[in-house]
Every structure is written in structure tokens, then in C-alpha cells.
Amino acid sequence: AQSVTQLGSHVSVSEGALVLLRCNYSSSVPPYLFWYVQYPNQGLQLLLKYTTGATLVKGINGFEAEFKKSETSFHLTKPSAHMSDAAEYFCAVRITTNAGKSTFGDGTTLTVKP
Amino acid sequence: KAGVTQTPRYLIKTRGQQVTLSCSPISGHRSVSWYQQTPGQGLQFLFEYFSETQRNKGNFPGRFSGRQFSNSRSEMNVSTLELGDSALYLCASSVQGASNEKLFFGSGTQLSVL
Numbered sequence: 001a002q003s004v005t006q007l008g009s010h011v012s013v014s015e016g017a018l019v020l021l022r023c024n025y026s027s028s029v030p031p032y033l034f035w036y037v038q039y040p041n042q043g044l045q046l047l048l049k050y051t052t053g054a055t056l057v058k059g060i061n062g063f064e065a066e067f068k069k070s071e072t073s074f075h076l077t078k079p080s081a082h083m084s085d086a087a088e089y090f091c092a093v094r095i096t097t098n099a100g101k102s103t104f105g106d107g108t109t110l111t112v113k114p
Numbered sequence: 115k116a117g118v119t120q121t122p123r124y125l126i127k128t129r130g131q132q133v134t135l136s137c138s139p140i141s142g143h144r145s146v147s148w149y150q151q152t153p154g155q156g157l158q159f160l161f162e163y164f165s166e167t168q169r170n171k172g173n174f175p176g177r178f179s180g181r182q183f184s185n186s187r188s189e190m191n192v193s194t195l196e197l198g199d200s201a202l203y204l205c206a207s208s209v210q211g212a213s214n215e216k217l218f219f220g221s222g223t224q225l226s227v228l
Contacts, residue, residue, distance in 0.1 A: 032214045043118070043204055043219030051214040090157065094213040100147055100162030100170040102206075102217065107156060 002027040002093045006105035014113045019063075019078040021108045023091030026072065033074040034092040034102070035065055044090060050074060061085070086112045115140060120205050120220035128228050132193040135223045137205030139186050143218070145211025146188040148180060151202040151222070160203075163188055164211045192225075200227045 007022040025031055032051050036044035048059025055067040065076045074091060091105040119138040127133050139146050147162040159172040163182035180190040186207075192199055202224050206217035 034216065036217075036219075041221070043221045044206075044217070045219065046216040049214075049216055096213045098170065099213065100145060100164065100211045101159050101172070102147070102149075103159070104149075104157035 002031060002095050002103050004091050004093050004103055004105040006091050006108050008108055009106065010109050012111040012113060013081045015083055016080050019081045019085065019110065021076040021089050023074045023105060024072050025074060025093045027093060027095055029095050029097055032094045033067060035076050036090045036092060038088045038090065081112045083112050086110055118205060118207050118218050118220035120223050122223060124224050126226045126228065127195050129195055129197060131195050132191065133195060133225060134189055134191045135203055137188045137220060139207030140218055143207035143209050144186050145208045146182055146186060147206050148190050149204045151204055162211060195227045197227050199225065201225060
């Protein structure tokens with residue numbers, strides 16, 4: 001079984017400030033971890049994913065995330081927020097023993113203030 | 115390459131009716147999964163199809179069903195609609211449905227049950 005917890009349903013930052021969105025997971029086997037972004041009235045699109053190898057993963061739009069097995073975390077960061085980053089962000093986990101299923105966190109809405 | 119296409123974009127139904135939603139995956143993608151998105155429950159996995167076979171199913175009642183055709187297009191059906199079925203239904207596709215693959219999402223079908 002697998003689960004995801006996103007800490008903070010709403011995060012507000014100023015333009016140019018650091019963005020940090022938190023994600024912790026629980027999994028009985030090594031997980032694959034994903035961050036997706038959803039803009040209003042749209043589906044989700046992938047920001048980045050961790051499968052194997054390097055634990056620091058770089059994604060689109062300047063986002064990156066670090067897989068920390070000891071902390072069961074996969075937090076999403078961006079050094080400098082842009083107004084266009086305002087959206088809802090979802091962390092997701094998949095495991096090989098549960099084919100085809102992604103388990104999503106409840107989402108974090110990011111607001112960027114001018 | 116065309117993205118994942120979901121039709122219709124909006125649907126309004128009344129309690130007790132049934133509804134069929136359609137999803138056309140990206141060309142070459144054989145896995146199609148469905149998710150229900152609501153403000154209270156977040157993104158919940160409904161089921162996943164691969165090569166016309168349901169490989170995995172979430173915790174939804176039997177009123178929710180689906181199928182996949184030989185061209186990988188998928189439909190989901192909800193019978194005897196309830197008010198609580200009002201949600202955004204998202205379809206996602208991937209090549210094989212492997213756990214390390216990213217999902218490509220459609221824009222969803224917004225279902226309102228009155």
C-alpha cells in the first residue's frame with residue numbers, strides 16, 4: 001500500500017521568494033515519486049519525477065525536488081517564485097506492485113503575491 | 115501529437131440518470147486510467163485499463179464501470195447518479211502504464227448532478 005501527505009493546503013509567497021512545497025510518502029516497497037501541477041480548468045501536467053538514480057531531480061519551470069529516503073520526503077522547491085507559478089500542486093506515488101495506480105496527495109495551492 | 119482528449123467537457127445530469135464519459139489517449143499509449151477529483155476528497159483512483167483489460171480498480175461502488183476499446187480509447191460509465199458523483203473526472207494515459215512512467219492528463223469532464 002502507498003500513501004502521500006502534503007503538508008499545507010495553501011502556501012503563499014512573494015514574487016521572487018523561495019517556494020517550498022512539502023510532500024511525505026508511505027510505501028511498503030521502493031516508490032516512484034512525481035510532482036504534478038494543475039492550472040485552473042485544466043488537467044495535471046508533470047513537473048518532475050524520481051524513479052531511480054540521482055536523488056535531486058530537476059524539472060520544468062525551474063522546479064526541483066530531492067528524494068530523501070530516511071525522511072520519506074520528496075519536497076518541491078523553486079529558488080524564485082514567479083507570478084505564473086500560481087497553481088495547485090500535487091505530489092503522487094506509484095509502486096510496482098500496484099500496477100496502473102497513482103496515489104495523490106490532497107494538493108497544495110500556491111499563491112504568489114506581487 | 116494530439117494530447118489526451120476527453121469529451122464532453124461539461125455535463126449536467128439529474129439523480130438516477132446514467133452517464134458515459136469518453137477518453138481518447140495519446141496515439142501509441144495503451145494504458146488509460148481514470149480519476150475522480152473533488153474539493154473534499156482530492157484525486158481518487160477509479161480504474162486503469164491496458165490492452166482492453168482492467169488491471170486495477172479503486173474503491174468505488176459498482177455503479178462506476180469502464181471499458182477500453184481495441185484502439186485504446188476508453189469510456190467510463192456511472193449508473194444511477196447520486197449528488198455526490200458531482201466531480202471533475204480526469205483521464206490519463208501512458209505508454210505501458212508502468213509505475214515509472216509519467217501520466218498525460220486530459221482537461222477532464224466536469225459532471226454536475228442535480
